[in-house]
Amino acid sequence: xxxxxxxxxxxxxxxxxxxxxxxxxxxxxxxxxxxxxxxxxxxxxxxxxxxxxxxxxxxxxxxxxxxxxxxxxxxxxxxxxxxxxxxxxxxxxxxxxxxxxxxxxxxxxxxxxxxxxxxxxxxxxxxxxxxxxxxxxxxxxxxxxxxxxxxxxxxxxxxxxxxxxxxxxxxxxxxxxxxxxxxxxxxxxxxxxxxxxxxxxxxxxxxxxxxxxxxxxxxxxxxxxxxxxxxxxxxxxxxxxxxxxxxxxxxxxxxxxxxxxxxxxxxxxxxxxxxxxxxxxxxxxxxxxxxxxxxxxxxxxxxxxxxxxxxx
Amino acid sequence: xxxxxxxxxxxxxxxxxxxxxxxxxxxxxxxxxxxxxxxxxxxxxxxxxxxxxxxxxxxxxxxxxxxxxxxxxxxxx
Numbered sequence: 001x002x003x004x005x006x007x008x009x010x011x012x013x014x015x016x017x018x019x020x021x022x023x024x025x026x027x028x029x030x031x032x033x034x035x036x037x038x039x040x041x042x043x044x045x046x047x048x049x050x051x052x053x054x055x056x057x058x059x060x061x062x063x064x065x066x067x068x069x070x071x072x073x074x075x076x077x078x079x080x081x082x083x084x085x086x087x088x089x090x091x092x093x094x095x096x097x098x099x100x101x102x103x104x105x106x107x108x109x110x111x112x113x114x115x116x117x118x119x120x121x122x123x124x125x126x127x128x129x130x131x132x133x134x135x136x137x138x139x140x141x142x143x144x145x146x147x148x149x150x151x152x153x154x155x156x157x158x159x160x161x162x163x164x165x166x167x168x169x170x171x172x173x174x175x176x177x178x179x180x181x182x183x184x185x186x187x188x189x190x191x192x193x194x195x196x197x198x199x200x201x202x203x204x205x206x207x208x209x210x211x212x213x214x215x216x217x218x219x220x221x222x223x224x225x226x227x228x229x230x231x232x233x234x235x236x237x238x239x240x241x242x243x244x245x246x247x248x249x250x251x252x253x254x255x256x257x258x259x260x261x262x263x264x265x266x267x268x269x270x271x272x273x274x275x276x277x278x279x280x281x282x283x284x285x286x287x288x289x290x291x292x293x294x295x296x297x298x299x300x301x302x303x304x305x306x307x308x309x310x311x312x
Numbered sequence: 313x314x315x316x317x318x319x320x321x322x323x324x325x326x327x328x329x330x331x332x333x334x335x336x337x338x339x340x341x342x343x344x345x346x347x348x349x350x351x352x353x354x355x356x357x358x359x360x361x362x363x364x365x366x367x368x369x370x371x372x373x374x375x376x377x378x379x380x381x382x383x384x385x386x387x388x389x
Contacts, residue, residue, distance in 0.1 A: 205347050205372040212351035
């Protein structure tokens, strides 16, 4: 059975408060907090890129796993905010991690599917690790240049931040992966999209309406399939898109909102990186017990969505 | 209560406002429905009318006004 061996994360040091954005958006800082649950976010600076943030998260993950980069057999990199059309950041990240250690020819694959990309990467890694050994899943997003593209939109600019997360999946580790469900539906592809050189386009009503149904639906489907209940899950590690959405999913599953780990107040929505950043923080700070159930879930552009069940 | 009155009662409940919207008025533009009240309204409509609204029909445009909601609901009954 595939298992998660470690998590890692990287957040840029520059903190951008609601106050800083409010003056540019001609609104009150408290309004941003009220409508989004976000108080501040991190922005990449200078030379920080999708690849460099991904490398930093990957290195922390490998350190936590006690492994060298040369012991990784495959790299999967999720990003919807890559700076160029191709190649994506996966090969650059593999090259940087190489540093004379990682075998240069291991496959490094991009997953350019935005918010749900890290979940899809984890689910794929759980299967691919049987063939490729340790699979490093990295999600790195530099959303700030996209979200703050002129003209600024109040409904988009304050929501997003930059950062990266990583997890290492192999044949053994502290968290066994039990099962996953993944879904895609292109009928609503236009409702959340980033055109080449265009602004981020989001039909917020459609996104929330679909996510409010599909996330609890996928979690319920996964739990039922494995004979578990939502109340038996210790923690839900969900894509950090919106605090109201997480609270709504908790209500739909009839569990207390506190079981949904949340850091959106301090990092905003870091797209596909958010779930792994949340996982890394939660793993570092929480008490862990044998047999604790952990449920990952994500929803995003595509629409792509799903859930993954694991057990410590 | 006829169907329109039942729908208005649901809109009042999820919006927490005692408004009587014009049947053709946009519930979004009038501020009665926001992104999070919309899924609540859909759930209430399913319960009230005993129907299951498929995800493929969950387009905000279908639920933009009392008249559009009524038309959609009656097509499912």
